Amino acid sequence: MKLATSLKKDSPVPIDYMIKCLTSAFTHRQLTLSFLGGACLLIAMLADLYEGSLWQFVALSSYVLSYVIGGFYKAREGVTDLLNERAFNVEILMILAALGAASIGYWNEGAILIFIFSLSGALETYTWDKSKKDLSKLVEMAPLEANKWLNDGRTMTVSVEDLAIGDTILIRSGERVPADGKVIRGETVIDEAPITGETLSVSKQEGDDVYTGTMNGSGPIMVEVMKENADTLFQKMIKLVEQAKESRPPTQLFIEKIEGPYVIAVLLGMIIMLVLPPLAFNAPFQETFYKAMVFLVVASPCAVVASIMPALLSAISNGARRGILMKGGTYLEQLSKTAVVAFDKTGTITEGKPKVTNWFCSLPEDITPYVIALEQQSNHPLAKAIVTFCEKNGTHQQVTISSSQDMTGFGIVGSIGQDQWAIGNYKLMTSLEKEKETVLTEELTELTNKWESEGKTLVYIARNTQIIGLLAIKDAIREDAQELVNYLENQGLQTIMITGDQETTAQAIAKEAGVSDWISSCLPADKVKKITQLKETYGPIIMVGDGVNDAPAMAKADIGIAMGCGTDVAIDTADMVLMKSELEKIAFSYQLSKKLNRIITQNLIFSVFVIIALLITNFTQGLSLPIGVLGHEGSTILVILNGLRLLRF
Known part of the structure; x- marks a missing residue:
């Protein structure tokens, strides 16, 4: 399939994904409490329609329950941060606004605020859990036990932790491979989708490598264990995905850095709004207090804070499902901001079969x-x-x-x-x-x-x-190398091939592959120096190689991409790893990076615009708390849903 036709276009906002989130509420505690709080709010609003002390009691009790149930997680999060880290966050602003509204009799508005705020927070947590669920599925694929082959011809079930290098294990049809090793007897086909992301099974015979977590398909095989469980490719993949999900790109770190001071500034602004108008302009206190509570809500940076991580986690999960692993979201965010791509020749531009x-x-x-x-x-x-x-x-x-x-x-x-x-x-x-x-x-x-x-x-x-x-x-030129080079050139990137071949040979190979420039007669020790020179000339640079003899050059580049072929060496050395050496996945990663940055930009611009618009409206015309809540929390939900589109890109 050609790159031009294999890359997907922008997906629509996943309303069906929102429905899926709602239908799974009873299996997700935070969503469950959010909807229970919403149910209490609905009961209270219905009770408000009737007169009488009994109905007033039902309404007030339901409002209190909606506060307690719906606001439990967010209140706990805000108080925990305040006590443990001495830090203010948006949760504190929302809780104060809701309690402030209730204190002057606006129970309805406060409960609506709690419900929508808890719902948006639950959806954000759901996104985080969804990305972790992909990792959990990966972990579940790793067997806990293995059939160890004994000298007398019997097998004994042992823990994978007890396997040692050199042990022989029996893997029957339909069983997952419990250890990285080499086939010493038998033939079969192995489903390597957990490692490479490819659905087609791979034939295995004596001398071939097999990896933990893959599925044995057609026949029993005897395998010699080559690595201890902690050092298997599968365990390194899991650590890599965990590391990527825990990392924060620079944009997110900046937002988290200014969140505390921003919240303090909002609190100071609220205090000024409470004190100044009654003293200076003799404004009614209840009206001023109400406007201050609206200010607390609409000035809160909830949507800004949620603009990045849901989108980033969705993109990382998408890449991991396709066999594209990265050590952090920073590299995916930077990928489409680079100016030049340098390729090692052997095994990258060429097939690696001289x-x-x-x-x-x-x-x-x-x-x-x-x-x-x-x-x-x-x-x-x-x-x-x-x-x-x-x-x-x-x-x-x-x-x-x-x-x-x-x-x-x-x-x-x-x-x-x-x-x-x-x-x-x-x-x-x-x-x-x-x-x-x-x-x-x-x-x-x-x-x-x-x-x-x-x-x-x-x-x-x-x-x-x-x-x-x-x-x-x-060494024959890879067909997908020519397609990738053409794609990158069309995106405005400079492509450069680095090789140890003489000038004439390098020129001929570069011309055949379509690479715009080349560096010949380059020894492995010189690659780092060349990468440094390229960075000084062009700016941010990507280095693509096999992750072995060009590891120092990958480390020097802004982003090192290793053609994994399922090797743990590549995982150890690169910032991004293609578990199956398909160059078209670099093009997909580049598109995914562009889409990620576009969505983050959309989210940030939209969320800041909504905050400014709501603030101006509140100061000039007056804004009711429910409208402020809908506008503010609605924007938060929208940016989260916008980020979720990357799951289906």
């Missing part, structure tokens, strides 16, 4: 056994590709290596018999001949120019400092 496409050797003898022996000492992806090629096309001969040294970013050198061998890039070759310039033969020069222009990575083979061979390796 293959040898061309081979040249200037000697008549077969040197593949020596190449195999040396490259087997390295764990670099290119080394594995070279070994695979040589084993398939060369002769099988046992070769003993005296010593070897892996030169990160250059290649590998080693001693075989009396000869010194080196396999790596041109920089490695030049380092071997420090006294004189390394010179390629005419044939090698021609092949170098030709294969580099085709976007291939070149690996030279030298014996005793003399270059005797050349390999060309090609």
